[in-house]
Amino acid sequence: MPPIEGTFSFCTPNGSILASRCTSLTLCRFIHRIKYWPNQADTINASIKASRERNEM
Structure with a gap:
């Protein structure tokens, strides 16, 4: 998937990541957590x- 024009990038210790990909990953994890x-x-x-x-015994 090509990056979206004008997408912000976050700098991490392992390099930079596009904000759109970071958001997608966060949403996937959130949906997985809600599901289970x-x-x-x-x-x-x-x-x-x-x-x-x-404890009552």
């Missing part, structure tokens, strides 16, 4: 519940 977050929340809740049950 309910599963992680269920796992965390089950772990907390099991821990409380062990």
Whole structure:
């Protein structure tokens, strides 16, 4: 994909990255996290519940 005219660049330790690509990567990660977050929340809740049950014994 060619860069968009007038796109800003960010300087990083590994070189520069176009702002449009950085935004795309951030959005992909955000969408991935939202997609799998309910599963992680269920796992965390089950772990907390099991821990409380062990502590009550």
